[in-house]
Amino acid sequence: MNKMVRVITAFLLFFALSGASAMASDTIKIGVQAPTTGQYANEGQGIDQGVRLIAEQINAKGGILGKQIEIFTCDDEGTAMKAAICAKDLVNKGVIGVIGSYTSTCAEAAQATYYRAGVLQTTDGTSDTLTEHGYWTFFRNSFPNSAEATYTANYFINVKKYKRIAIVTDFSSYSTGLGSSVEAEIKKLGGNIVYQGKIKAGAQNYTPVLTKIKSKHPDVIYFSGYYNEAGLLRSQQMQLGVTADFYGSNACDNPDYIKLAGKFAEGSYLINVPSPELLPYDLAINFLKDYRAKYKMDPPSIWTLLNIDGMRAFLYAIEQTGTTDTKKLAEYLHTIKDYPGITGPIQWAPDGNRTGSAHQTYEYQADGSKKIIYPVVK
Amino acid sequence: MDIFFQQLVNGLTIGSIFALVALGYTMVYGIMKLINFAHGDLVAMSAFVGLSVYDQFLGGTTNSLVAVLTIFAATGVIIAMAGIILERVAYRPLRNAPRLSAVVSALGASLVIQNGIMLIWGPRMRFFPADILPATTWNIGGVYISFIQVVILVVSLLIMAGLIFFIDKTRVGAAIRATSIDHDASRLMGIDVNRIITLIFVIGTFLGAVGGLFIGLYYRGINFNMGWNYGLYAFVAAIIGGIGNIPGAMVGGMLLGIFKAFIAGYVSSTWADAFTFTLLIAILVVRPTGIMGERVAEKV
Numbered sequence: 284m285n286k287m288v289r290v291i292t293a294f295l296l297f298f299a300l301s302g303a304s305a306m307a308s309d310t311i312k313i314g315v316q317a318p319t320t321g322q323y324a325n326e327g328q329g330i331d332q333g334v335r336l337i338a339e340q341i342n343a344k345g346g347i348l349g350k351q352i353e354i355f356t357c358d359d360e361g362t363a364m365k366a367a368i369c370a371k372d373l374v375n376k377g378v379i380g381v382i383g384s385y386t387s388t389c390a391e392a393a394q395a396t397y398y399r400a401g402v403l404q405t406t407d408g409t410s411d412t413l414t415e416h417g418y419w420t421f422f423r424n425s426f427p428n429s430a431e432a433t434y435t436a437n438y439f440i441n442v443k444k445y446k447r448i449a450i451v452t453d454f455s456s457y458s459t460g461l462g463s464s465v466e467a468e469i470k471k472l473g474g475n476i477v478y479q480g481k482i483k484a485g486a487q488n489y490t491p492v493l494t495k496i497k498s499k500h501p502d503v504i505y506f507s508g509y510y511n512e513a514g515l516l517r518s519q520q521m522q523l524g525v526t527a528d529f530y531g532s533n534a535c536d537n538p539d540y541i542k543l544a545g546k547f548a549e550g551s552y553l554i555n556v557p558s559p560e561l562l563p564y565d566l567a568i569n570f571l572k573d574y575r576a577k578y579k580m581d582p583p584s585i586w587t588l589l590n591i592d593g594m595r596a597f598l599y600a601i602e603q604t605g606t607t608d609t610k611k612l613a614e615y616l617h618t619i620k621d622y623p624g625i626t627g628p629i630q631w632a633p634d635g636n637r638t639g640s641a642h643q644t645y646e647y648q649a650d651g652s653k654k655i656i657y658p659v660v661k
Numbered sequence: 662m663d664i665f666f667q668q669l670v671n672g673l674t675i676g677s678i679f680a681l682v683a684l685g686y687t688m689v690y691g692i693m694k695l696i697n698f699a700h701g702d703l704v705a706m707s708a709f710v711g712l713s714v715y716d717q718f719l720g721g722t723t724n725s726l727v728a729v730l731t732i733f734a735a736t737g738v739i740i741a742m743a744g745i746i747l748e749r750v751a752y753r754p755l756r757n758a759p760r761l762s763a764v765v766s767a768l769g770a771s772l773v774i775q776n777g778i779m780l781i782w783g784p785r786m787r788f789f790p791a792d793i794l795p796a797t798t799w800n801i802g803g804v805y806i807s808f809i810q811v812v813i814l815v816v817s818l819l820i821m822a823g824l825i826f827f828i829d830k831t832r833v834g835a836a837i838r839a840t841s842i843d844h845d846a847s848r849l850m851g852i853d854v855n856r857i858i859t860l861i862f863v864i865g866t867f868l869g870a871v872g873g874l875f876i877g878l879y880y881r882g883i884n885f886n887m888g889w890n891y892g893l894y895a896f897v898a899a900i901i902g903g904i905g906n907i908p909g910a911m912v913g914g915m916l917l918g919i920f921k922a923f924i925a926g927y928v929s930s931t932w933a934d935a936f937t938f939t940l941l942i943a944i945l946v947v948r949p950t951g952i953m954g955e956r957v958a959e960k961v
Contacts, residue, residue: 320784322884328785481931485890487880490671491925491933498664511786515880522798523667524805543882545791 310353314378316369318361326385329587331356334382359384363392370396379607380597382590387457401609405593407586410460414634419613421635424593428461430640436468449478449501453508461507497525507532514543521547536584541651553645567625592624663803668926674810676918677817681872682895683910685865691841691905692861695763699770701892707873708883709782711736737867744866778885786884789877813875821911903954
């Protein structure tokens, strides 16, 4: 009797663990892991809304392989702890692919769980550590920090010829990763870094750090981190009379940055891949039109569109291979060449990095718009 | 030297906010021997209430002084009422229960308020407009002080001076001091202890509301979960000063602010928190009752 129970349990466990691809289901289940509440709520909701928009459009046309797409969203609140719980939750729901999360920290916390379950993952996280594990399930839909770091260092040293550089990061894996890559690249080019320090995200009061930076007389302050801190840093920097140029990294690209920095946003700089409204592709223009029609607002930033591109590539692979076997899908995704994305052509290196780079430098204008200043458009 | 004074100004500004919030913790503890963990969330709520008051009723007002006074008065009243409700619902039924039950109730109340803010105002960050107060900044020999920083410092000091006068020199203040020493004996002397406790919650949450509005006016971005952050530091400030002691909370808040600024300025911003909590442990090792904790008789 005991043996019988054990055999049955083993069978049940086997079926439970063998995942979605083994289970016959009449929908294609896609997970969204995004911070829909908390301090990155703005970005998280953008990702969730974008994914649901695409799913709705495809379902209206009859779905993929004759199946409807079903979306499951899990809110990771931008914290690693919640991200790990979300990963288990989504795997248990039987999703074959997960879109997200927004932050590298959360993507990294969930990564191993998806890998072990054989669930595909696509994130906009730019931290270089994300692709260092060699997980076949991982596909980055943005460009890694190392590409941005090379661009930033070259721009600071060879174009702007800054002599005294201050670098500020927070404690997240994205921020410290990008910050130390930029530092290494600047040193490689013989640049002079006069200050380097960390701030605590969410602390709001950054005047002590900025006063310390002021005593070092930098001609530029570079912050690799998120928009909330960037906005406060910029406004407190100007209130303290620190006249150095201010540059934010890619995650500072958000309308909330301008709201927090207020009138001081004007004249500050941003380094990022092009923002949604500056993308030249028809796909991008159409997506923005549909998004506005459905949600009565613009997507919060480029990060929504990058994640959508990851999702579109997954769905494209399902359509082309005619299967939901994630192993086969991953193999196929590595072979695609210049798949037309909303954010430009997509192809992946064997380690899951999206290849190419499209970084630009923007200057904020008095009306809050961004003007491209480098590379100079001919 | 200008850097030193700039850090002092930085520290005193954030220290004033810590001190205002810390007073709420310390006063409730002094009377009820209870850590009111929901206090930080009431502080966060006051920033949201203040913003709504400004948006809904004062949207077009250009007279900034009248607008600011209206915001503070309306928010103070609303948050004080929230404080009374909190005490009635979450703490009064547990007055004779074991102390741990009250702590759990406080933590629960904290979550209810935090999630309530999220449900009412949404999970996204909200912003105070930049033009409520003049954006003037003075440069005094290389030290930059903005108008809002002066307001925070002056108003905080005035409020604290008023509070000390109220506690030490008035009849109600004497009743509060008596209640903090012994509830039963106070009752025998004809003091309505329930009314004193309600009063303490009104004063404590009002001070917290002032702190919350300063956070909104100074840093401008407010978030539903920011109460934890400010609550934690204010709680630490209250302990450094000696919890239950009113001047202690003020000294603790100011010290914590200045200490954080100097650590970030002269040692390392990366390690600012580690040093802050090391300071807390060191103070508690040397003086387990906090800096001003020995004046037990005046605990309030």
